[in-house]
Amino acid sequence: MHSNTKEQNIYLAPMEDVSDFPFRQVLLKLGKPDVFFTEFVNVNGFTSKKGGSHVLHRLEKAQEQEPIVVQFWGNNPEKFVESAKKVKEFNFQGIDINLGCPVKKVMKVGCGSALIGNYDVVGEIVKSLQDLSLDLPLSVKTRIGVERFDEQWIAFLLRLNLDSVFVHGRTVKQIFSGNADWDAIAEVVKLRDVLSPGTKIIGNGDIKSVKQAMEFKEKYCVDGVMIGREVMKNPWVFSGRIPEKKERIETLLFHMKEMKKFVERFPDKGWSSIKKFYHGYLREDEELTSLRNELFEKTSLEESIASIPRT
Ligand SMILES: Cc1cc2nc3c(=O)[nH]c(=O)nc-3n(C[C@H](O)[C@H](O)[C@H](O)COP(=O)(O)O)c2cc1C
Structure with missing residues (x-):
């Protein structure tokens, strides 16, 4: 069983045009998460002939923003490898693979949520990154399934020997509707205890305060909690202060x-x-x-x- 009682393990969710460099600077002033994430970065764009200059802003970070995890999206294992090698000098504290984005333009090209259930491609991406021995934590961020909780998918991810699995407690079909299913996240934790005790499970979905995050961490036995949309509504969320x-x-x-x-x-x-x-x-x-x-x-x-x- 995992226990991180001393660390809170609160993460800022990767969010395009939200978790960007300027806003992370704001959070350093107001109250910050334990770990930052970048916005997602497309591996094809980053490794393109243009040299990725159009996505470079997504990889910009300040030392004070560490620890910070870079998130990549794509579906070509070679591009992931190239991106991971290229990003080495940027000194991120982890690499995350997006397996949860439900946005049409991403799914249409077979990426993000479209990779849920694509065992061959996901297995190859993870293995080729692990073979690089980058000495960096490797994680995935996914949803609980396509239409319902998909135990087989989660079990597959847990057998990949990842450092962490970030679980947004919604299905792909839900997009952002309804509520995040934290009971399903607790099921993921139970599976983890059996299949891969070394993998951390970070729960995500509908968290509105650090206090709630701590309650959910305890109640659903996750190793950490990720907060997304609430930071837009309340940039003071990590401090818990109410500003004048x-x-x-x-x-x-x-x-x-x-x-x-x-x-x-x-x-x-x-x-x-x-x-x-x-x-x-x-x-x-x-x-x-x-x-x-x-x-x-x-x-x-x-x-x-x-x-x-x-x-
Ligand atoms: C504007 C916006 C952009 C997002 N961009 C990403 C992204 O780049 N990568 C990703 O994995 N998830 C992305 N997400 C999903 C969030 O990381 C998070 O999983 C989701 O919002 C649920 O958490 P919440 O209820 O705390 O917001 C995005 C969500 C929003 C609202």
Whole structure:
């Protein structure tokens, strides 16, 4: 049986345009998870002739953001190997394989969730990465099944001798509907105890606070908990603090300035993804709500920064 009573093992979920460099800088200020994840990085893009320059922004990290795991997506084992070798000098603390993304453009090309049940390809990707002996933890992030909890799929993953398996407690069919099935996650833990006691199981889905994460860690016997969408709604989630109005505005301004510096270095990164956070920063007050509405109309980051009242 695993027990990590001393460590909380709270992870930031990989989320495209959310778990990016500028927001990770914000979390360093507000309260951070125990482990960061990058956004997912396509192995074909990263190893392409262009040299991956269009995805490089996803691999940018600061030393203070460590430990941080890089997540790759794709379905070509050779590209995974090439990417893993290429990423070695970036000094990540782990490599994760995306086996859970339900987005159409990813599934259509046989990747993400489309790999659930594709034992041959997934087995080959994992084995070829393990054969590299990179001395880095290797993990996968998956869903509980395609239409229902798929014990065979989970058992297959557990026999791969991975460092960790991250389990989002929804099926592929659910996409984001309904609730995450934490009882199914507890089943994964039971299977792990039998099949692969050395593999850590990290539960994911619908967690709204560190307090809830700790309760679920205990109740469902997982080794850690991953928090995703709640960070957009409440960037203070890892600290558990409730910010005052002044701090909300100042933090948004800091986030915008971090984004500005970042897009100047990486013009391939679109700045407007910061709009995903406006609801999280600017709420619970009429003045904040009207500032939010004003900001949604802005078409440049400079203009948006200029609209923020200096406190
Ligand atoms: C905007 C957005 C982007 C996401 N991008 C990724 C991704 O790049 N890789 C991945 O494995 N999961 C991705 N996810 C799924 C999350 O990592 C997480 O599994 C899911 O949101 C469930 O956790 P939550 O209920 O705490 O949000 C994304 C989710 C959202 C909402």
